[in-house]
Amino acid sequence: MSVTAGVRVRVPAKVNVQLAVGAARPDGFHDLANVFLAVGLYDEITVTPADELRITCTGPDAAQVPLDHTNLAARAALALAERHGIDPRVHIHIAKDIPVAGGMAGGSADGAGALLACDTLWSLGSSRDELLAICAELGSDVPFSLIGGAALGTGRGEQLTPLEVGGSFHWVFAVADGGLSTPTVFREFDRRTEGTPVPAPSADPALLDALRTGDATALAGALSNDLQPAALTLRPSLADTLTAGTTAGALASLVSGSGPTTAFLTKDPDAAEEVAQALLTSGTCRTTRVATSPARGATVVG
Structure with missing residues (x-):
């Protein structure tokens, strides 16, 4: 099946315009005041039915992207499927344009994109709060990749308060x-x-x-x-x-x-x-x- 069939989701990179870091917590994380701003560089995630869960990736630095179940896109599909008792037999294709391992949340973007794409493909109709809860389990930056715009992230960055932006x-x-x-x-x-x-x-x-x-x-x-x-x-x-x-x-x-x-x-x-x-x-x-x-x-x- 072509990777252009199925559900395609576009998800942005981010820049941290403020990243205030507290001392290490007992769980190893740090409390943050993290002001996220989504920027117009995008990965596109296409999810199609398949015989088994598999991942492919194209684009700049695609060779650096893991194609096993450690990939956040795969973890997102698995988490959503487990929550709903679904066998996650999908092909996830990542068309990469966000720099890899560059501090711009490219991996987190792929997780959020795959989550939304699978939810749409499987006609689950999950609420935003349900999707954000799964995002927070996947990683600190994943919830912001889902909502975009601008937000203040507290806790380890996953607790989001949307912010108003008055221009470009x-x-x-x-x-x-x-x-x-x-x-x-x-x-x-x-x-x-x-x-x-x-x-x-x-x-x-x-x-x-x-x-x-x-x-x-x-x-x-x-x-x-x-x-x-x-x-x-x-x-x-x-x-x-x-x-x-x-x-x-x-x-x-x-x-x-x-x-x-x-x-x-x-x-x-x-x-x-x-x-x-x-x-x-x-x-x-x-x-x-x-x-x-x-x-x-x-x-x-x-």
Whole structure:
């Protein structure tokens, strides 16, 4: 059966415009104040009936995507099927466009997309709350991939409060060679903060106000990522990428999530194209992507 038959879902990448990290909890997770913004880079997940659960993937860096049951898309199908007593005999095809292991929640997006696609294919009609509960079991970033837009994530990031966004923001993402493991970055954060008090994370009112008013300059002044020092320790070359982007005229730069993708906020689409070209010319990244936010969450498109 062709991968174009069945149900197709489009799901966006994200950038963390604020990532405030608390001390490690007894369960190993960290309390977060995580302000998510969905951006217009998308994976497309197509689910079709099959003899058994299997996964295929095409697109940039597809070779790095696991095709076994550790893939979040497979785990989503299995979790939904188990909840409803269904045999999850589906072919899940991932058309990859979100950078892999880049701190942009590409794996989480695939999980949310597969969950919505399977729910639609199996005509389950699950409520958003039911789907969000499964998403939270799958991973901290998966619920946001489902809802998109902008949201504050608390707890370990899975408890979402939607946020108002008053305009469009224009971004450049510089994709590095190789990935950074999120658990490794958090371990480095713990190492760097050991023996020092770590304040309880909270959302920055100035950042929330900048989102609400659509003020790119104000947002640039409020961007923050508590994981950035850890990511730069593990991948010092990212500092050169950040400098290249700001030198080229970006309003602000930061490591996206746990990295190693770096994000650059620009004043308008023309500036984004200029910064993207300058970053490519600088030789400090493998490729660049231009995108606008906010973007819709997981959406059935076919």
